[in-house]
Amino acid sequence: MARVTVFGGTGFLGRQVVRHLAADGHHVRVAARRPPECGGQAGVEAVRADLLDPGSVARTLDGADGVVNAVSLYVETRALSFEDVHVEGAARLAREARARGVDRIVQVSGIGADPHARDAYIRARGRGEAAVRDAASEAAIARPSVLMGPGDGFLSTILSLLRRTSLHPLFGSGSVRLQPVHVADAAQGLARLATHPHPPLLAEFGGADRWSYRAIVEAAARAAGSRVHAVPVPFAVWRALAGVSERLPGAPLTRHQIALMESDKVVDPGLPGLPELGVVPRGVTETLREMTGRT
Numbered sequence: 001m002a003r004v005t006v007f008g009g010t011g012f013l014g015r016q017v018v019r020h021l022a023a024d025g026h027h028v029r030v031a032a033r034r035p036p037e038c039g040g041q042a043g044v045e046a047v048r049a050d051l052l053d054p055g056s057v058a059r060t061l062d063g064a065d066g067v068v069n070a071v072s073l074y075v076e077t078r079a080l081s082f083e084d085v086h087v088e089g090a091a092r093l094a095r096e097a098r099a100r101g102v103d104r105i106v107q108v109s110g111i112g113a114d115p116h117a118r119d120a121y122i123r124a125r126g127r128g129e130a131a132v133r134d135a136a137s138e139a140a141i142a143r144p145s146v147l148m149g150p151g152d153g154f155l156s157t158i159l160s161l162l163r164r165t166s167l168h169p170l171f172g173s174g175s176v177r178l179q180p181v182h183v184a185d186a187a188q189g190l191a192r193l194a195t196h197p198h199p200p201l202l203a204e205f206g207g208a209d210r211w212s213y214r215a216i217v218e219a220a221a222r223a224a225g226s227r228v229h230a231v232p233v234p235f236a237v238w239r240a241l242a243g244v245s246e247r248l249p250g251a252p253l254t255r256h257q258i259a260l261m262e263s264d265k266v267v268d269p270g271l272p273g274l275p276e277l278g279v280v281p282r283g284v285t286e287t288l289r290e291m292t293g294r295t
Helices: 012-023 054-060 082-099 120-135 155-164 183-195 213-224 235-245 255-260 284-292
Strands: 003-007 027-032 044-048 066-069 104-108 140-144 167-171 202-205 229-233
Touching (some): 003 012, 012 183, 027 054, 044 054, 054 082, 066 082, 104 183, 140 183, 155 284, 213 229, 213 284
Parallel strands (some): 003 027
């Protein structure tokens, strides 16, 4: 069995990665700035670490066979930027892991990451991939599509709005194509990458099917037993709304989220994905049944 360190192991995706690794009998070290209590989880330990602190990064990698970087920053602050986390922090982790002979290095990115993008978040994700590759050419980079599942920020948001009103705003015309992936399926794929003897250098994770955003909203309404009237909203309006929302506590909507919804998020059929790692991905309909409890 392998010894795997998971950075970001307390997040929405990272928690599931830890769960899958532990269930498969691996020893897991959860590295976080605020380490959780891991009582009752066999083979799981928590340690205090920060991607921006080289010393703590190095300590968490001692004796590790693999490492997964699932750390993500969605809102910049005065003290922390996308560049800090997704580029410099990711490169530091890859560099320290390689220096300590860690066999398998897995960097979580996202479909659509582009080092030349206008949006700072998307650009940092793309630059981070390049920085990790420069630091450790053997690192595996995984690009999940939109994550879905109980407690997500995607289907849960749609369902919550449908419970309050039949009017649902679309991103543009709602024609952008998405291939949402269940968080547990993406996590299982990451766990497989971190313990695979010869992982692919680049993989994209998507769910069982591809939907337009409008079709997902309509499917969510059916699953919830609600009526819906989908209303197209121009992206210019969304960007203006997000510019205001970003100033609110918790930034419920950001311009970076809007930028992500302006282009398709479907897997490249020429790249390996979940099936190649032995994971059968769930689809939107199955996930909506899970989240609504309706059959």
